[in-house]
Amino acid sequence: MTVEDDLSQVSGIVKWFDPVKGFGFVVSDDGGPDILLHANVLRNFGQSSVADGVEIEITVKRTDRGAQAVEILHIEAPSASGIAGLADFEGIDPEIIRAAPLEPARVKWFDKVKGFGFANVFGSLEDVFIHVEVLRHSGLSDLQPGDALAIRVIEGKRGQMATEVCAWEVAAREDED
Numbered sequence: 001m002t003v004e005d006d007l008s009q010v011s012g013i014v015k016w017f018d019p020v021k022g023f024g025f026v027v028s029d030d031g032g033p034d035i036l037l038h039a040n041v042l043r044n045f046g047q048s049s050v051a052d053g054v055e056i057e058i059t060v061k062r063t064d065r066g067a068q069a070v071e072i073l074h075i076e077a078p079s080a081s082g083i084a085g086l087a088d089f090e091g092i093d094p095e096i097i098r099a100a101p102l103e104p105a106r107v108k109w110f111d112k113v114k115g116f117g118f119a120n121v122f123g124s125l126e127d128v129f130i131h132v133e134v135l136r137h138s139g140l141s142d143l144q145p146g147d148a149l150a151i152r153v154i155e156g157k158r159g160q161m162a163t164e165v166c167a168w169e170v171a172a173r174e175d176e177d
Helices: 039-045 081-085 092-098 132-137 168-176
Strands: 008-016 023-028 035-038 055-062 064-078 102-111 117-123 127-131 147-157 160-167
Touching: 008 035, 035 039, 035 055, 039 055, 039 064, 055 092, 092 147, 102 127, 117 147, 132 160, 147 168, 160 168
Parallel strands: 035 064, 127 160
Antiparallel strands: 008 023, 008 055, 023 035, 055 064, 102 117, 102 147, 117 127, 147 160
């Protein structure tokens, strides 16, 4: 028995995604079986990871092996309002955090277990600290060395700190809109 290979647009929530395994699953807002989200589909969108629980819009192909995402249309990061609650940002005016421009950067290293890493903004030698909670609030779960990013940077208690992180391709697409 063959299932028709039809395409549909689906909104849902990322159930989980494991960049080491190279896949994860999305739960549709309309219910039904989990939808496979492969790392290649995520990379085509310009990201190497996605945080559990973020809202996502995808194009889904139904096959005889089940439903799988073939394209990501949009990822909605959680509300950034919670980021001001991070101890690193206490005492910093929320307007300063929101007003920081997106700057092109590259991941130097990131250790999910330690909960932090560093990136370098193009044209600057100073490292920018990235906390794992900033990633989660940005809709990401992990970063790989060399990943191209767009980050908002402020001068924090420990020096340059990222307040928002997104894949370079995502920032470029949003700039075009």
